[in-house]
Amino acid sequence: MVDLSAQYHKIKPAIDEAIQEVIDQTAFINGPAVGHFAQELATYLGANHVIPCANGTDALQIALMALDLQPGDEVITPSFTYIATTEVIALLGLTPVFVEVDPQTYCIDPAAIAAAITPRTKAIVPVHLYGQAANMNAIMELAAKHGLFVIEDNAQAIGSDYHLADGRKVKTGTIGHIGCTSFFPSKNLGCYGDGGALYTQDAELAKKIKMIANHGQEQKYVHDVVGCNSRLDTIQAAVLRIKLRQLDNYIDARRGVAAAYDAAFAQLPGVEIPFRASDSRHVFHQYTLKLTSLSRAALQAHLQAAGIPSMIYYPIPAHRQNMFSKFNLGHLHLPLTEALCEQVISLPIHTEMDEQQLDYIIQHVQSFFK
Numbered sequence: 001m002v003d004l005s006a007q008y009h010k011i012k013p014a015i016d017e018a019i020q021e022v023i024d025q026t027a028f029i030n031g032p033a034v035g036h037f038a039q040e041l042a043t044y045l046g047a048n049h050v051i052p053c054a055n056g057t058d059a060l061q062i063a064l065m066a067l068d069l070q071p072g073d074e075v076i077t078p079s080f081t082y083i084a085t086t087e088v089i090a091l092l093g094l095t096p097v098f099v100e101v102d103p104q105t106y107c108i109d110p111a112a113i114a115a116a117i118t119p120r121t122k123a124i125v126p127v128h129l130y131g132q133a134a135n136m137n138a139i140m141e142l143a144a145k146h147g148l149f150v151i152e153d154n155a156q157a158i159g160s161d162y163h164l165a166d167g168r169k170v171k172t173g174t175i176g177h178i179g180c181t182s183f184f185p186s187k188n189l190g191c192y193g194d195g196g197a198l199y200t201q202d203a204e205l206a207k208k209i210k211m212i213a214n215h216g217q218e219q220k221y222v223h224d225v226v227g228c229n230s231r232l233d234t235i236q237a238a239v240l241r242i243k244l245r246q247l248d249n250y251i252d253a254r255r256g257v258a259a260a261y262d263a264a265f266a267q268l269p270g271v272e273i274p275f276r277a278s279d280s281r282h283v284f285h286q287y288t289l290k291l292t293s294l295s296r297a298a299l300q301a302h303l304q305a306a307g308i309p310s311m312i313y314y315p316i317p318a319h320r321q322n323m324f325s326k327f328n329l330g331h332l333h334l335p336l337t338e339a340l341c342e343q344v345i346s347l348p349i350h351t352e353m354d355e356q357q358l359d360y361i362i363q364h365v366q367s368f369f370k
């Protein structure tokens, strides 16, 4: 699905030098690279504050912890997402309220959010799925109207531009109260292990987030709130400083692959190519087809026989996962989400795909439909 080895070899001298420097300094925890990276990412995103942490799941958890919610408070989230988005809600004793996605973007549907708001609703967690931004203009309007927090799960869309209703162009993740990112190796900005970050424009929230990620302390050995221990390793920060300089090139490469796929697959019968919303720039963390009539399993087998990997993101909707059984969701039906889990298939997409690989994949996808 990705080729992280070829990507590394293009930047090997810089990466090797940066890692060696951390080792030479034995600055493994909170070394200088961590602060430098946080500043550079803040500049790139146009965020006032970036707080690095250990992984994207921690980022989501810490973001929710920073909102001072009470047990049983409701958090509205899509069911069609990676489990981490929804798991942290339940982990903190909050109630996940799963709602439907938009039929074009596969991101949370603002009309479904509006219908799910109750007096206990405290926050919305939209997910910019596959690199396509959710409808943030509508979501922020709803949030303002009802006094709700918005935490953007930006793990799949870092670097995506979004056009606000007021005409400004901003980065996804900087629109809600807090944005969360993962630097898992295969993400659009990935490190060489685990990593994550939160960003916010709000100084008060930034202060709280920093404390929570650091055992609830501001001053060493003085602990004001219950927190956790969630840090970005210096080696990972050193790697990310170098890769951040490539992020726009990486996005362009992904968009190039997506454009070639679009052209090749747009006319195939029973296939929907990814929608590109007019208010944002799709960064194609995944290139995902929807099969409306033909068998997905047969296509997967056809590709596998040719040595082409494919993945299903995601085969089971969150509201059907046993981990949420205590919320008694048996009666909850999200027809679009449930159908997508049966119909989507993601093809290889990455920064190092050459013409030959691309042609090979296109040819084998097309031959399935002949």
Ligand SMILES: *Cc1c(COP(=O)(O)O)cnc(C)c1O
Residues within 6 Å of the ligand: 055, 056, 057, 058, 081, 082, 084, 085, 127, 153, 155, 156, 181, 182, 183, 184, 194, 195, 196
């Ligand atoms: C990857 C991902 C996460 C979690 O990130 P980790 O770093 O693996 O903890 C959360 N949400 C979404 C949508 C993701 O794709």
